[in-house]
Amino acid sequence: MTMSPNATLAGAIPESKINKRSIRLVDLCLQTERERLAKSKDRATTKRNWLIHRAGVVWDVDQLARAETLATNLKKKPGQVVARLKTTYHGCLFLIERWSYLISKISSDKFDGELSPANRVKALCILGIPPDEWDDEESVISTDMISRDNKDWHLQAQKHLKSVFIRERNRVIDLSKILEALNKEIQAKAMLGEFFDSDAFLNKTEREVAHSERMIKALEKERLTASHDEAEDGLDPPEASASAEPTAAETTVQPDPLL
Numbered sequence: 001m002t003m004s005p006n007a008t009l010a011g012a013i014p015e016s017k018i019n020k021r022s023i024r025l026v027d028l029c030l031q032t033e034r035e036r037l038a039k040s041k042d043r044a045t046t047k048r049n050w051l052i053h054r055a056g057v058v059w060d061v062d063q064l065a066r067a068e069t070l071a072t073n074l075k076k077k078p079g080q081v082v083a084r085l086k087t088t089y090h091g092c093l094f095l096i097e098r099w100s101y102l103i104s105k106i107s108s109d110k111f112d113g114e115l116s117p118a119n120r121v122k123a124l125c126i127l128g129i130p131p132d133e134w135d136d137e138e139s140v141i142s143t144d145m146i147s148r149d150n151k152d153w154h155l156q157a158q159k160h161l162k163s164v165f166i167r168e169r170n171r172v173i174d175l176s177k178i179l180e181a182l183n184k185e186i187q188a189k190a191m192l193g194e195f196f197d198s199d200a201f202l203n204k205t206e207r208e209v210a211h212s213e214r215m216i217k218a219l220e221k222e223r224l225t226a227s228h229d230e231a232e233d234g235l236d237p238p239e240a241s242a243s244a245e246p247t248a249a250e251t252t253v254q255p256d257p258l259l
Contacts, residue, residue: 026219036208070085075131076131089176102122102165105119120141
């Protein structure tokens with residue numbers, strides 16, 4: 001088994017002999033991390049206050065914009081997008097507006113019994129029908145079952161499509177009534193700074209705050225260890241057990257030269 005260089009070094013050299021960061025270096029790291037923490041907290045507070053302000057002033061505008069952004073993927077993933085839109089009050093408002101638009105188109109005196117290609121795609125999308133089924137002749141919005149030999153063919157087609165679109169719109173309207181109360185509750189919490197779905201910048205900044213706080217705790221612990229180690233290394237050497245000068249018992253008598 002081959003050991004890593006670090007493992008070999010750690011096994012060969014006692015832990016007490018491995019170089020550690022000095023108190024001065026740890027203090028510099030602490031200062032840097034505390035400055036970073038203060039800046040992150042300032043950014044998070046500024047963003048949070050801005051979101052609180054918007055929750056009270058332009059909440060409906062922001063939530064409708066979110067629904068419209070989500071709806072940009074309707075053609076690619078209609079089923080998933082419609083399902084998500086139906087989970088929010090403003091998502092339901094978006095769908096209601098689209099159904100109302102289609103109803104107005106087929107209610108027009110100029111309607112000749114067929115949806116335009118663009119409006120047909122819109123209807124299929126908000127019905128949540130996947131693209132690979134758009135050519136299905138038995139689709140819920142298909143009028144192929146109505147004989148075109150009938151003089152009032154276009155009126156029958158109009159009646160059929162209108163009933164389908166009104167039915168779908170009413171379903172979403174009923175759902176929106178349930179979600180409206182929830183939307184007001186979420187808005188009230190947002191105005192107090194409790195966000196159910198904070199924006200990406202706020203999430204990132206608050207993660208930075210949490211990271212800096214963890215780093216500071218680790219550095220403070222490291223500083224205590226460094227202080228303890230330096231105190232031990234700086235102890236004065238023990239005093240000599242015996243004096244270099246001879247004691248009285250060891251003094252030798254010198255002969256007097258006058259004697």
